Amino acid sequence: MSKTTGYxxxxxxxxxxxMSKQTAARVEVAQDGFAGDNHQGFTRIAYAGDKDPQGxxxxxxxxxSGVSAEELAQISADxxxxxxxxxxxxxxxxCVSGIEGFSALPRGTRLAxxxxxxxxxxxxxxxxxxMGEKLAGLYATTNDEGFAPRDFVMAARLSRGVxxxxxxxxxxxxxxxxxxxxxxxxxxxx
Numbered sequence: 001m002s003k004t005t006g007y008x009x010x011x012x013x014x015x016x017x018x019m020s021k022q023t024a025a026r027v028e029v030a031q032d033g034f035a036g037d038n039h040q041g042f043t044r045i046a047y048a049g050d051k052d053p054q055g056x057x058x059x060x061x062x063x064x065s066g067v068s069a070e071e072l073a074q075i076s077a078d079x080x081x082x083x084x085x086x087x088x089x090x091x092x093x094x095c096v097s098g099i100e101g102f103s104a105l106p107r108g109t110r111l112a113x114x115x116x117x118x119x120x121x122x123x124x125x126x127x128x129x130x131m132g133e134k135l136a137g138l139y140a141t142t143n144d145e146g147f148a149p150r151d152f153v154m155a156a157r158l159s160r161g162v163x164x165x166x167x168x169x170x171x172x173x174x175x176x177x178x179x180x181x182x183x184x185x186x187x188x189x190x
């Protein structure tokens with residue numbers, strides 16, 4: 001297995017209806033997600049445009065969401081924002097740094113934290129118009145022209161982060177190290 005090491009910039013739990021998360025120095029992670037978070041649970045209800053018909057109860061592959069500080073900085077630059085996007089405002093539970101191509105990590109990748117907690121990536125987290133609309137109301141641009149929700153979707157289309165499930169419960173804190181364990185590929189050379 002190939003490994004890369006990064007670190008935790010911040011951790012967050014969402015308890016509001018506006019898609020935002022609140023920063024915490026440390027978060028307990030249970031088998032069903034981040035303790036107290038809106039997305040905690042073994043199952044979830046499918047939303048409009050989901051894999052299953054809206055309203056269907058399904059397995060929760062979105063127990064947590066994560067972004068990278070480097071990708072948030074690039075999205076912010078592409079949108080010409082006067083301040084950098086925050087993980088809290090984009091609704092992420094976890095912000096990491098030092099992991100190149102974080103949003104492109106494949107399904108099955110494990111994020112092993114120095115505390116012993118392990119998260120598994122299920123899929124890429126595509127940007128949406130609702131989030132773009134929220135952010136357009138919160139962030140100013142350097143040219144004072146603002147941006148449209150679709151501008152966020154286009155700027156973040158390959159760098160919005162990932163979602164996944166908890167493999168091993170524990171605690172995750174700011175500054176923890178995180179080892180990226182890519183899934184084993186049976187036909188990979190070397």
